[in-house]
Amino acid sequence: MSTEDPVAAEEAAPAASRDAAYWAKNVTTLKLGEVPAEAVNLNVTGRRVVGPVQGFGKMWQKTMRVELRGADVSPAEVIKLWKAEFQRFWPERNWFYAPLEGIAPGEVALLNLGLPGRMKLSTGVLVLYADDESFTLMTPEGHMLAGWITFSAETSGGVTVVQIQALERTNDPLYELGYVFGGNRLNSRFWVQTAENLARHLGVEPQVESQVVCVDRRRQWRKAGNISKNAAVRTFVWTLGTPVRWLRRPFTRRRAGQP
Amino acid sequence: MTEGSLITDVRELSSRASVIDFKGDVTASSEKALADAYTRASGKFTRTIVLNFSGLEYMNSGGIGMLVTLLVRANRQRQRLVAFGLNEHYRQIFELTRLDEAIGIFDTEAEAFAEADAP
Numbered sequence: 200m201s202t203e204d205p206v207a208a209e210e211a212a213p214a215a216s217r218d219a220a221y222w223a224k225n226v227t228t229l230k231l232g233e234v235p236a237e238a239v240n241l242n243v244t245g246r247r248v249v250g251p252v253q254g255f256g257k258m259w260q261k262t263m264r265v266e267l268r269g270a271d272v273s274p275a276e277v278i279k280l281w282k283a284e285f286q287r288f289w290p291e292r293n294w295f296y297a298p299l300e301g302i303a304p305g306e307v308a309l310l311n312l313g314l315p316g317r318m319k320l321s322t323g324v325l326v327l328y329a330d331d332e333s334f335t336l337m338t339p340e341g342h343m344l345a346g347w348i349t350f351s352a353e354t355s356g357g358v359t360v361v362q363i364q365a366l367e368r369t370n371d372p373l374y375e376l377g378y379v380f381g382g383n384r385l386n387s388r389f390w391v392q393t394a395e396n397l398a399r400h401l402g403v404e405p406q407v408e409s410q411v412v413c414v415d416r417r418r419q420w421r422k423a424g425n426i427s428k429n430a431a432v433r434t435f436v437w438t439l440g441t442p443v444r445w446l447r448r449p450f451t452r453r454r455a456g457q458p
Numbered sequence: 459m460t461e462g463s464l465i466t467d468v469r470e471l472s473s474r475a476s477v478i479d480f481k482g483d484v485t486a487s488s489e490k491a492l493a494d495a496y497t498r499a500s501g502k503f504t505r506t507i508v509l510n511f512s513g514l515e516y517m518n519s520g521g522i523g524m525l526v527t528l529l530v531r532a533n534r535q536r537q538r539l540v541a542f543g544l545n546e547h548y549r550q551i552f553e554l555t556r557l558d559e560a561i562g563i564f565d566t567e568a569e570a571f572a573e574a575d576a577p
Contacts, residue, residue, distance in 0.1 A: 215547070216515070216516065216517075216545070216547045216548070217515065217516045218516050218517060218518060219547055221518065222547075222550075222551055222554070223554060224550065225550075226554055247556075248554070248555075248556070249556065250526070250555050250556050250557065251526050252526065252529070252556055252557060252559055252560045253556055253559070258530060260523075260527075327519060327554070327555070328518060328519040330518070333518065333519070333520075335519035337555070347519060347522075347523070347555075349519050349520060349523070351520075364486075364520075364523075366523045366526060366527075414527060414530055415530045415533075415534075
């Protein structure tokens with residue numbers, strides 16, 4: 200039995216911050232839950248998240264905004280829909296395997312992204328922050344980008360406005376090279392298409408305003424070693440090994456006692 | 459100065475260091491308040507800006523983004539950012555977002571000032 204006075208204990212305890220419930224807690228490295236069999240699950244478990252401070256390339260702030268003029272939907276309703284059906288609004292050939300608990304603080308999602316040249320990238324994201332009108336995803340080591348992206352909705356002039364805003368650097372010199380030669384444009388296009396898909400789903404013919412600002416032109420050469428965790432290279436090597444894994448599969452099963 | 463629900467105050471600790479006191483909420487709409495406070499805190503010889511978060515009441519991911527932008531601005535001027543007054547919750551957010559690797563965190567203003575005044 201406790202002899203503590205609960206009222207006194209409550210008074211002595213520091214008040215919880217108003218935002219405490221919205222942030223991921225106690226995340227040191229990423230852990231993935233169950234993923235579908237068809238997904239390529241690489242480069243997520245055990246990785247740390249990385250922000251713009253840890254990245255290599257120039258720092259960009261990308262903002263895409265679209266007015267949902269004519270749609271009778273509140274910001275909270277848009278964000279609820281977006282969280283529930285995030286994958287639906289992504290451009291083709293890209294897969295977001297949502298966590299079982301949905302987009303909630305601290306959850307980890309697996310991504311299988313289509314790269315130019317039919318290459319694939321297996322990586323993930325941490326749900327860093329989520330409230331009723333916004334959520335933020337943060338990338339792990341090895342991802343193309345080091346940073347976070349916030350999806351939000353607000354009312355402006357009586358109209359619900361949806362915004363996607365990323366603050367990012369490429370993670371390593373190889374990704375930066377790709378970014379210089381078209382990757383940056385493709386990435387911006389990806390998020391414009393996402394905003395368009397969401398607006399169309401809500402019955403609005405979209406006109407997306409896009410603003411791309413280079414916040415820091417300097418590259419952080421001391422972070423060039425991030426290349427050792429490059430998820431695209433690792434996924435490529437894994438893909439090259441697919442025929443060998445197929446050939447070995449019957450023997451592996453037999454050893455494990457499977458028919 | 460008040461911008462949205464953020465109030466900032468600037469104090470000069472020495473010719474090389476200034477403090478920005480935060481009171482209220484740090485969000486994406488704090489951009490102008492932060493930029494103005496930084497401009498007032500950043501003198502010709504300022505080498506360190508000390509951020510006092512003891513009055514911080516709310517911060518979302520947009521607010522963390524604003525701090526990264528402030529960091530870039532300070533680094534461009536060859537200045538350091540250090541912080542104190544973060545409660546356990548906000549200290550964890552700095553660790554989670556790995557902002558603590560670029561902004562030194564101290565328990566008290568005296569400790570932050572000692573770091574700020576170090577050559």
